[in-house]
Amino acid sequence: MKITCQKAELAKGVNIVSKAVPTRTTMAILECILIDASTNEIKLTANDMEIGIETIIEGTIEERGIIALDARFFSDIVRKLPDNEVTIETDATFKTTITCEKANFTIVGKSGEDFAYIPIIPRNEPILLSQFTLKEVIRQTIFSIADNENNKLMTGELFEIEGNHLKVVSLDGHRISIRNIELKESYENKKVVVPGKSLIEVSKIIPGSTEEMVNLFITDNHIIFEFDNTTVVSRLIEGEYFKIDQMLSTDYETKFKINKRELLDCIDRATLMVKEGDKKPIIMDITDGNMELKINSVAGSMKEDIEIGKEGKDILIGFNPKFFIDALRVIDEEEVSIYMVNPKAPCFIKDDEDKYIYLILPVNFNTATN
Amino acid sequence: MKITCQKAELAKGVNIVSKAVPTRTTMAILECILIDASTNEIKLTANDMEIGIETIIEGTIEERGIIALDARFFSDIVRKLPDNEVTIETDATFKTTITCEKANFTIVGKSGEDFAYIPIIPRNEPILLSQFTLKEVIRQTIFSIADNENNKLMTGELFEIEGNHLKVVSLDGHRISIRNIELKESYENKKVVVPGKSLIEVSKIIPGSTEEMVNLFITDNHIIFEFDNTTVVSRLIEGEYFKIDQMLSTDYETKFKINKRELLDCIDRATLMVKEGDKKPIIMDITDGNMELKINSVAGSMKEDIEIGKEGKDILIGFNPKFFIDALRVIDEEEVSIYMVNPKAPCFIKDDEDKYIYLILPVNFNTATN
Incomplete structure (x- = not known):
């Protein structure tokens, strides 16, 4: 040669x-x-x-x-x-x-x-997506796949196509990330689970242009990403993905709007109080017009007030700060709406059009010491 | 408070x-x-x-x-x-x-x-140096201090003041780095060994402006760096530093000028052939107008020619590539002059005014296999 x-x-x-x-x-x-x-x-x-x-x-x-x-x-x-x-x-x-x-x-x-050549897979009609959209949707969901193999399905992401609608879902047992994307055309319904690792590698090598497209081919066992001069073939994860619709109740007791940057910075500061391995929750004390965010740990304590626009009941609820940080980081909107039911039920961060839904389970905390 | x-x-x-x-x-x-x-x-x-x-x-x-x-x-x-x-x-x-x-x-x-307060040290006349000069001279010499404590003096750098002349020296048994700096004024003669670790920290916190000065105070046991609103006090290393003058012979058999960037890039490429722990030398085959640089290892081999301007004898000599890379990286000149005596004697990289001298010991190699 x-x-x-x-x-x-x-x-x-x-x-x-x-x-x-x-x-x-x-x-x-x-x-x-x-x-x-x-x-x-x-x-x-x-x-x-x-x-x-x-x-x-x-x-x-x-x-x-x-x-x-x-x-x-x-x-x-x-x-x-x-x-x-x-x-x-x-x-x-x-x-x-x-x-x-x-x-x-x-x-x-x-x-x-x-050499183990890439399998030659018969291709049906491609699903068209801009490079930017695919790269973004991976970034916006990949953080909530599970990082251990105890449940193989949790290490992947659901790609569900219904007509001209693509839904991407990841979950790890404590939280769920959902992104809904409108496609330019309609396609045959498909529902597959793509390994998270493959998606991470794909998102690294897609240039991410809004002009250039990715051709997606989905077969029974494989997903193929075709863009520029590159072809990526990934196996799919076998099995039926979790039924998430029943978890997405639309009832709520408390709803508030909050500045995303303020909330993110505040939770980020609060995590300083949490040493590694220590699972201290952040406590949100939500009342009319105000959220007091506080955390107590062996290292010390921190509290901060943030202005909010609230409807419904007051609530005192605790969360793993990392889960909030992960979700808020990938939301582009300046203001987010947060929905809560009670201190033991999941909270939702979502927009009015359901373009994104981030569900986070609260954690128990001892009100006496917080 | x-x-x-x-x-x-x-x-x-x-x-x-x-x-x-x-x-x-x-x-x-x-x-x-x-x-x-x-x-x-x-x-x-x-x-x-x-x-x-x-x-x-x-x-x-x-x-x-x-x-x-x-x-x-x-x-x-x-x-x-x-x-x-x-x-x-x-x-x-x-x-x-x-x-x-x-x-x-x-x-x-x-x-x-x-709290262990910083000792209060009686200060004599300060030695003045621009922040830029001090930061540079540390960068240009610090890489050749020894990183183990077997010989404490090798973990520090000599700061020698004679009249209006500052000489900074570091050595680790395989190489010597010398930088000579002209000061604006003349000072009392001093000769001290400053811990390398202290110099590394000082160089990190000096902003490095050419306008702003550092006041150096040297006492029997301490060196003090004063700049902006900051004071750094470091202990000195006790003992008499190595006599390096006798190693700096000015005789040579081969002298050549070479483009610094070309040589550095070429040696950098050659190091690809050296896996960690493997001590393969690079071989320089210096003849009229040309240096052939080559390396052979278990991984493969590499060779490359570089144009040089040579005076004196041909020579075939081997070096640890890292030592050449370290020295060449901190030389700002586009072209360097290299002096050699024989394949067992140290080689010198130096300029005509002795602003810098980098001495590197060659290594033995088996000519039969290279």
Whole structure:
């Protein structure tokens, strides 16, 4: 194999596919990036068997061939090359020479034959979404997936399509994040659970332009993200996702509007009082026109008042501050509406159009000491 | 005690003195920042017994007093306060209330009585140096102090004053860094060894302006850095520093000029071939007009040619790449001159005026395999 391409183009491609290189694996070949120049295009591929990424880079094929190169080592070399044309040449023993200006690296690659190619999946009609929308919706929900594998379904996100409507849901047993997106066109109904890890990697490599689109293909076992010159194939998580509709009651006893930035900063300050491992709740004392936010811990105490616009009953309720911070951080609106029922029922942060719903369970606290 | 000051001013002061808070200590009081408002000024102090820092901040003293507050906790709180006026008030039980806008923190401080104040040292005539010069000279030499305590003197830097000349030296047994600085005035001769750790902290907190000065005071056991509203007192390292003059022979067999950036980038690329713990040298093959730089390791090999302007003999010599990278990174000149004697004698990177001299010992390598 002999190919030439620009360093920037090669570095971009390597950076994209590197996201699918497993950090730990018993299959040494998976630690490689495959350069496939056996046809008319130069394709880079990496695959950790759950997520596979391939991307086509611009360049010239002088001699067709395939080579697998250690991903970490190869990407370190590419990154440090001068910003000029790079030549990659291999011989029959997989010895690979990488040349750029006067720099000349020789490393030993592997035959591409054992490489686990990305499965070829028959594609139906694509679902169209802007890169920006997909990247945003992942950011706005990914924080509330569960980080342990006790319940596999909780480590993924529900992608549900109904007509021209996409709903994305994540939950971890203490909170639920829901985002509703209107699509330009209508599609066949689908309901799948996508691994959170795959979504994290996808959101890292999507440029996120509002103009450029992502083509989504959903099959029984896979989801495919196609954008620019890149294809990401991820397995789906099997099983039926949680029925969340019954948790989303619309009744409330207390409703208030509050400045998002003020509330976020205030909770952020309150968390200073919580040392690691210590599970002190923040207490919200909500009365007409005012919320007193307070926290007591071994380290000391903190309290602060915030002006609110309240309807309904007064309430004294406690929360894990992190859950509030996570949700507030991904809401763009300046003012948010918060709905509460009682100190043991979940609270909702949501907008009037249900574009977003963040449900957070309160925690018990001893009123005597707070 | 009751004081008020602006958040930015308080945060700046806390950030400065925090550099002298020990990370590990058996004396809990040293983990504190002392706020001393017992006179007409608000002074913050921290002291780890080797380095002590005090800084005066602007503010109003409403009630005189002293309090010691846990440094980490206090600085976290200060950093997260709104950008406005802060009030710090203590009561007889050292309970401390920090108020800013509507935020209100209560933490428990300690009596300032047990605090290890910075020693009061009689000051002689100050040595004047611009903040920029001091910050630069530390950066340009600090990397070659030894990082273990086997030889205490190697963990510090020599500050030698002769007339209007300041020489700063560091060495670790494999290399020597020397910087010579011309002072505006002449001073009494002095020769002291300053702990590297103190210099690192000083260089972090000096703003580094070319206009503003640092007053240096040197006594038998201490060095004092005075700048802006801050005083840093560091112990000196006892003992006689190494005699380096006899190592600085001016004879050479090979001299060449080389573009600094090209050499640095090339060595940087070569280090890709060196995995951690592997002590592979880079080999420089210096002939008329050309240096071939190469490295061979288990991972593969790399070679690159760089144009040079050479006088004297050809030479084949090996180095630890890190030592070259460290020295080249702190040289501002676009072109450097390198002097060599033979493959076992130290090489020198230096300018014509001896403003800087970097001496690097070569390493043995097996010519057969390289």
